[in-house]
Amino acid sequence: MISSIDCPHGKSSIITGSVLALLLAAGGNPQRSVAVGPTVIEFYVDDEPRRGLPIMDFASELVVLDRDGQIHALRGAAKENVRDLKLPYEPANPIETRDRLQSEFGRDFEIVATQHFLVVQPRGRGDRWPDLFERSHRSFVNYMSRRGVKIRRGRFPMVAVVMPDASAMYAEMERAGIQATSVAGVYERESNRVITHDGGHLEFIAATVRHEAAHQSAYNYNVHSRVVITPRWVTEGIGQLFEPEAMVMNQAGLTLRDRVNRDSLRKLKENFDGGQSDQFSQAVRDLIGTDEMFNNAQTTADAYAVAWAMMFYLAEREPKNFARLLTGTNGRGTYQPYDRFARLNDFERWVGSDVDTFAKKVAWFLKSL
Numbered sequence: 001m002i003s004s005i006d007c008p009h010g011k012s013s014i015i016t017g018s019v020l021a022l023l024l025a026a027g028g029n030p031q032r033s034v035a036v037g038p039t040v041i042e043f044y045v046d047d048e049p050r051r052g053l054p055i056m057d058f059a060s061e062l063v064v065l066d067r068d069g070q071i072h073a074l075r076g077a078a079k080e081n082v083r084d085l086k087l088p089y090e091p092a093n094p095i096e097t098r099d100r101l102q103s104e105f106g107r108d109f110e111i112v113a114t115q116h117f118l119v120v121q122p123r124g125r126g127d128r129w130p131d132l133f134e135r136s137h138r139s140f141v142n143y144m145s146r147r148g149v150k151i152r153r154g155r156f157p158m159v160a161v162v163m164p165d166a167s168a169m170y171a172e173m174e175r176a177g178i179q180a181t182s183v184a185g186v187y188e189r190e191s192n193r194v195i196t197h198d199g200g201h202l203e204f205i206a207a208t209v210r211h212e213a214a215h216q217s218a219y220n221y222n223v224h225s226r227v228v229i230t231p232r233w234v235t236e237g238i239g240q241l242f243e244p245e246a247m248v249m250n251q252a253g254l255t256l257r258d259r260v261n262r263d264s265l266r267k268l269k270e271n272f273d274g275g276q277s278d279q280f281s282q283a284v285r286d287l288i289g290t291d292e293m294f295n296n297a298q299t300t301a302d303a304y305a306v307a308w309a310m311m312f313y314l315a316e317r318e319p320k321n322f323a324r325l326l327t328g329t330n331g332r333g334t335y336q337p338y339d340r341f342a343r344l345n346d347f348e349r350w351v352g353s354d355v356d357t358f359a360k361k362v363a364w365f366l367k368s369l
């Protein structure tokens, strides 16, 4: 899952999408400041002064990119209580971010820096979690690159927060304003953090962590954009792809069968006759057009399974269209609304077949697994 605020419609863009894309994922030196566009403002989050770049000015909220990569939506008094510092935007360096995390989480936690992550974990937990996050990220980059998806290095270190047990995790989610129940972890798009816990069987939690880590990799490495509205089946389909353990193991000996998400396939067999039923093509059409199946608790689990099937088929059988779909959804305008008509139109253009034909191809593919 991805937790995040929903931005209201009716907007005015402060900086252009291409400048913003550079801010969120830099091709070159990640510490380089950006001289184009507006300058840095000072603003307050929980009475703490922070600095960042305003990126969207909605009627009810001002969206700001913090120097550490967090996105804040300032509302009410917080929206007014800002000051232009007339300085260019410069991302925080990893040491600054690390120091800030240490004071945020306190002495019971350590911050472990890896090549791509800052992992916040209870003191003395060793390398198990940092290794899992690094491995997940590397396999994500490999899988995407092999399919021609253009990966671009992110500007900010990815922050992963490991709480000591499930109740501490829920308390941390509440502090971050995230509503979730019965989860082993979450990726939150605004704070750009994964939050999970170390209080259960790692095997059980690990599938969720691989799913959430894939969201984080996707949003930080230019597969999705954190400021673009992306259809849920696209983002969750990617998350589902990375749940199987084989996805983070050595590529040698890895077969298509190893990459199958068994939970999703089981659900498809139970509820959609393995993709052969009319309900399956209807679900495919619904997911392409709207996020309703995800939002309705009765159909959420089905939505994840069908989204997996669609994404797995594209990634394994039509990688060019897979890459085109991801580039297309990623390249839309900042917070630009995306209606049913446009979603269906774009899909048929990027994937090169109508929805019913596509659903049939996915069904045949599922049968072959």
Ligand SMILES: [Zn+2]
Binding pocket: 001, 002, 211, 212, 215, 235, 236, 239
């Ligand atoms: Zn997800």
